[in-house]
Amino acid sequence: MGFENVGKVWTPQGLQELLGTLTKPDWCDSVTLHHTAAPSLAQRPDGFTAQHIKNIQSFYQNQLGWSSGPHLFVDDDQLWGMCDFRRKGIHAVSFNKRSIGIEVLGDYDNESAKTGRGFDCWKTAAAATKLLLAWLGLPANAKTVLFHRDDPKTSKTCPGKKVEKDWVLDLIAKADAEADDTAHAKPALDVTLKSTEWRFVGERWCIPVRVYLLKRGVADAEIAAKLKKTPAGFHFDDELLEGAFYDKDSAMTWAPARELIDLV
Ligand SMILES: [Zn+2]
Structure with missing residues (x-):
C-alpha cells in the first residue's frame, strides 16, 4: 500500500x-x-x-x-x-x-x-x-x-x-x-546518534539526554542523580536545560542538542 x-x-x-x-x-x-x-x-x-x-x-x-x-x-x-x-x-x-x-x-x-x-x-x-x-x-x-x-x-x-x-x-x-x-541544521556532535534519536521540536534539534550522556561517557548513576525536573524545568546538576521535555512514547527526557554539548 x-x-x-x-x-x-x-x-x-x-x-x-x-x-x-x-x-x-x-x-x-x-x-x-x-x-x-x-x-x-x-x-x-x-x-x-x-x-x-x-x-x-x-x-x-x-x-x-x-x-x-x-x-x-x-x-x-x-x-x-x-x-x-x-x-x-x-x-x-x-x-x-x-x-x-x-x-x-x-x-x-x-x-x-x-x-x-x-x-x-x-x-x-x-x-x-x-x-x-x-x-x-x-x-x-x-x-x-x-x-x-x-x-x-x-x-x-x-x-x-x-x-x-x-x-x-x-x-x-x-x-x-x-x-x-x-x-535548522543539526548541530555537530562528537558522538553518533541514530536518525530516530533526532527530533526537530520547538525550532530546535533535540536528542535524548541519557542516550547522549552515556555515549559521552557519563555513568548511568550520575545521570540519574543529576537529571532532575523542578518547577523551572529540567536541570542537569545545576544547569537549566532550556527547551527540555519528557516524551511519553520514548519514555525519555529530550533536550535541544545545543544545550547538551557544553554540559560535559
Ligand atoms: Zn501533473
Whole structure:
C-alpha cells in the first residue's frame, strides 16, 4: 500500500518537524510539481478536506488501479499527505523512480498563480518544496525542481501554462520555511546518534539526554542523580536545560542538542 499518509495534514512547520524524524530515501534526487487542474480553485473554494483526499485516493486505487499516488497535496495554507515520503510514489511516468510528487490545488492553465488564492497555494507549495529539498540534502535548481511537463513522456502542460520554472525557484528561495537557516541544521556532535534519536521540536534539534550522556561517557548513576525536573524545568546538576521535555512514547527526557554539548 502506498497511501500511508492519507488523513494526515500539516502546516509547513509541522511537516518540518515530521521530516526531522524520518531517514531520507536514497532513491530521490528531485521534487516534481503538478497542478490538480480538476479540481480547480473555483471548485474548492475552502481548499481541501480530509474527505477530498480520501476521494482522490479512491479514484487512484479503484479507477486507475494505482498502488500509490503523489506524496503531497497543497492548498492555500495546508499540506495533505498521501504516500510515505520515504517510498516511491506514482505521479509522472519518467520521474516516479527518482522524485517526490507534489500536487498544487488549482488549474493554472486558466487560473492565476500569481495573485489571490493561486499565489497562496504556490507560496505554500514553495515552502513544502524547500523543506523536502533540505531534508534530501539537495539545492533548489532547475534539475532538482521538476515540472510534470519536463517529462518527455507526457504531453500535459502540468503544472499549468501560467507557471514558469524561474518564478517557482524564486518563490522557493524566498519561502518562509527557512530550511537553510543555520538554526535548522543539526548541530555537530562528537558522538553518533541514530536518525530516530533526532527530533526537530520547538525550532530546535533535540536528542535524548541519557542516550547522549552515556555515549559521552557519563555513568548511568550520575545521570540519574543529576537529571532532575523542578518547577523551572529540567536541570542537569545545576544547569537549566532550556527547551527540555519528557516524551511519553520514548519514555525519555529530550533536550535541544545545543544545550547538551557544553554540559560535559
Ligand atoms: Zn501533473
